[in-house]
Amino acid sequence: MSNAPAPRIHGVVETILYVEDLPRAIAFYTEVLGLSPMTGNPERFQSFDAGQARVLLLFKRGATLETVVTPGGNIPPHDGHGPLHIAFGIGEADYPVWRSRLVAHGVEIISETRWDRGGRSLYFHDPDGNVAELVTPGIWPNY
Amino acid sequence: MSNAPAPRIHGVVETILYVEDLPRAIAFYTEVLGLSPMTGNPERFQSFDAGQARVLLLFKRGATLETVVTPGGNIPPHDGHGPLHIAFGIGEADYPVWRSRLVAHGVEIISETRWDRGGRSLYFHDPDGNVAELVTPGIWPNY
Numbered sequence A, B: 001m002s003n004a005p006a007p008r009i010h011g012v013v014e015t016i017l018y019v020e021d022l023p024r025a026i027a028f029y030t031e032v033l034g035l036s037p038m039t040g041n042p043e044r045f046q047s048f049d050a051g052q053a054r055v056l057l058l059f060k061r062g063a064t065l066e067t068v069v070t071p072g073g074n075i076p077p078h079d080g081h082g083p084l085h086i087a088f089g090i091g092e093a094d095y096p097v098w099r100s101r102l103v104a105h106g107v108e109i110i111s112e113t114r115w116d117r118g119g120r121s122l123y124f125h126d127p128d129g130n131v132a133e134l135v136t137p138g139i140w141p142n143y
Helices: A023-030 A092-105 B020-033 B092-104
Strands: A010-018 A037-041 A045-049 A056-058 A068-070 A074-077 A086-091 A109-114 A120-125 A131-135 B012-019 B036-040 B045-049 B056-059 B068-070 B074-076 B084-090 B109-114 B120-124 B131-135
Touching: A010 A023, A010 B012, A010 B131, A023 A037, A023 A045, A023 A056, A056 B084, A074 B109, A086 B045, A086 B056, A092 A109, A092 A120, A092 B036, A109 B074, A131 B012, B012 B020, B020 B045, B020 B056, B092 B120
Parallel strands: A010 A056, A086 A131, B012 B056, B084 B131
Antiparallel strands: A010 B084, A037 A045, A045 A056, A068 A074, A086 B012, A109 A120, A120 A131, B036 B045, B045 B056, B068 B074, B109 B120, B120 B131
């Protein structure tokens, strides 16, 4: 086993949530959270530009249980049951705008939290019950 | 309902995986992937600096089924069953280094994929069977 240090990881590029109703989830993440859809396949998944070269992937639950063969190589199967959890970054000045926006869209804010480092969190559920969070900087040692 | 555009989302800050054996998973993400542990709680979770102000959170499965009350506010319950999926960014020049490193650590590479945009993926399982992927730029319209 090598003791050489690992090359640097450049952040998490793809974060995945699993949903029962793909069109319903796409509508939520597009219309309420304002994410831009990228590529997708209505039978299986939808990708979104989550900002800063980060990708949110919604997979229809149970639709990727088999290896997907592509000309460039295979995509291994995966799947998930939740409620899973995800947090998106927002600017501090946008925190009250987001709170109002969620309420205006009929999204219940299930918790608001203030952290020791000064950051704040807004928690709510997506249509599948996944726990989504909007976080201002000042939560983690590196954020 | 407001028709105002959503404030900008600044990427996904927290990506969560669920594991059965927290120490085993911490060892894997620290020693093999080289992520730096941040705060944690041996009964419940461990956070890692995943680079570029991104956080990987490992939660012990079933240990966050109740709301966590903090002085600053509540953290709603969540949980997950997989195999879930996550992708970390790596540099193109580091791709062969990573392939060798995984093999040297006894990690089976379950697939290698080349994408139309020029990016490449290395797929492998973490100790809980979650499907981890290392991706070079050139996968998505925004990465």
